[in-house]
Amino acid sequence: GQQVMQIPQYQHVQEGEDFTTYCNSSTTLSNIQWYKQRPGGHPVFLIQLVKSGEVKKQKRLTFQFGEAKKNSSLHITATQTTDVGTYFCAGPSSPSGGYNKLIFGAGTRLAVHP
Amino acid sequence: NAGVTQTPKFQVLKTGQSMTLQCAQDMNHNSMYWYRQDPGMGLRLIYYSASEGTTDKGEVPNGYNVSRLNKREFSLRLESAAPSQTSVYFCASRAGVGGFTEAFFGQGTRLTVV
Numbered sequence: 029g030q031q032v033m034q035i036p037q038y039q040h041v042q043e044g045e046d047f048t049t050y051c052n053s054s055t056t057l058s059n060i061q062w063y064k065q066r067p068g069g070h071p072v073f074l075i076q077l078v079k080s081g082e083v084k085k086q087k088r089l090t091f092q093f094g095e096a097k098k099n100s101s102l103h104i105t106a107t108q109t110t111d112v113g114t115y116f117c118a119g120p121s122s123p124s125g126g127y128n129k130l131i132f133g134a135g136t137r138l139a140v141h142p
Numbered sequence: 143n144a145g146v147t148q149t150p151k152f153q154v155l156k157t158g159q160s161m162t163l164q165c166a167q168d169m170n171h172n173s174m175y176w177y178r179q180d181p182g183m184g185l186r187l188i189y190y191s192a193s194e195g196t197t198d199k200g201e202v203p204n205g206y207n208v209s210r211l212n213k214r215e216f217s218l219r220l221e222s223a224a225p226s227q228t229s230v231y232f233c234a235s236r237a238g239v240g241g242f243t244e245a246f247f248g249q250g251t252r253l254t255v256v
Contacts, residue, residue, distance in 0.1 A: 070248065070249055071245075071247050118245070128190060129187060129190060133184055134182065135185075
């Protein structure tokens with residue numbers, strides 16, 4: 029079945045450094061979503077990418093969707109302590125699954141040291 | 143507007159006991175999901191319901207059953223709890239049938255099986 033792989037599993041940065049997490053799917057995705065989970069909290073939706081090669085920005089966060097729609101990345105510029113948490117990518121299942129399944133990557137846990 | 147509500151928030155079970163985790167959403171969403179989260183494993187889909195009256199297996203369905211009681215409610219039952227089911231369980235809902243809507247998560251249920 030479809031797999032969504034995410035690297036790295038853990039990243040520790042000094043405040044002000046940049047951070048990137050990568051997401052790779054074993055199959056072509058119709059779209060990809062990104063979520064953030066603060067420590068002790070629940071996942072919260074950040075953004076959705078739909079088009080091949082799409083790039084979206086939210087302040088210091090830049091999201092990209094690969095040309096082949098099988099990979100994506102999230103880049104944070106000049107991290108702040110408020111960026112601490114786990115970042116997940118998620119993609120819907122294959123057409124045979126009706127796109128109703130939402131499969132998550134294992135997540136990248138970001139630690140930011142002041 | 144409460145969003146997605148899960149009960150209970152915490153639970154300790156003895157091996158072999160049964161229990162039902164409750165989930166309700168007040169957003170008139172069609173699709174509902176149950177995930178479990180274990181350290182380093184991300185969010186793994188247990189079961190989902192694309193619409194009222196339907197349920198389907200996710201990635202890790204063994205040891206669980208679900209009921210989509212009505213459009214609002216989606217419950218997860220552990221018939222005979224095992225220590226391997228110690229985890230944080232999240233319920234989520236999405237508006238549409240299909241892959242292009244964001245998921246909203248409940249606060250989670252922390253389950254310990256001893």
